[in-house]
Amino acid sequence: MRSDDGRSVLSRVVGILRSFGEGNEDLSASEISRMAGLPMSTCHRILAALVEQGLLEKGAEGRYHVGLVLWEVASHAPRSVGVQRLALPFMHDLSEITHYPVHLAVREGLESVFIERLAPTDSPFERPRVGSRYPLHVTSVGLILLAHAPASVQNDFLAGSLRTYTPLTETDPVRLRKKLAEIRTQGFAVSDRQVVLDAISVAAPIRDWTGAVVAAISVNTPLGRLREKSAAHAVQTAALGITRSWQRSRSTDF
DSSP states (O other): BOTTTTTBBBHHHHHHHHHHOOTTOOBBBBHHHHHOOOOOHHHHHHHHHHHTTTSSEOOTTTEEEEOHHHHHHTTTTTHHHHHHHHHHHHHHHHHHHHOSSSSEEEEETTEEEEEEEEETOOSSOOOOOOOOEEEEETHHHHHHHHTTHHHHHHHHHHHHHOSSSSOOOOOHHHHHHHHHHHHHHOOEEEESSSSOOOOEEEEEEETTSSSOEEEEEEEEEETTTHHHHHHHHHOOOOOOOOHHHHHHHHHOOO
């Protein structure tokens, strides 16, 4: 079935669901309408159906967030299940050692998708949450995934419009290419106030049994608390542990 503007009902639903990315965990109907490019009347109708089915939930203030049913479905994605199962013990150790949030992410197209998070109860950071999406150039996990992506992916990404989050967000393609080369050489990536001005993160690559980078793990710290060398060593150690577990399993879940 197609609507008057030629878009199928399914494409409209997907457009609404994709609005809940890049840290947009809590949205109003008007925000969703704008982001999905839909008239308010159409948006309200689809939102009501999604809430009824449990794919979205509507809070007391009339704002929407991802529902439990959608989380349950997403949690069974093969790639996510495989890497989460292998990574969780190492993520726990890394969080215990550093006392800061640890994140796991994979690449989907030109975005990094956060698929797991472990954080101390007194963590100063609430984001990124599981399910958050960010452009590849801003987070440390995204930089890792972009640095090890095929050349065609890098070219497509760097040829596009690069979003700015803070005054320090790097958006120059030439400087980013140089940064990606450095990341491949040193084996870790640092995101210094690229998304928010009060945080720094360090990430390292996770490889499958073929040597391909399939995910990235990171630790986030408040500004001024990071010792880059020790943080990089801790994250690389965790990533290596996950990689070796993956290589031993020779699973095809990814």
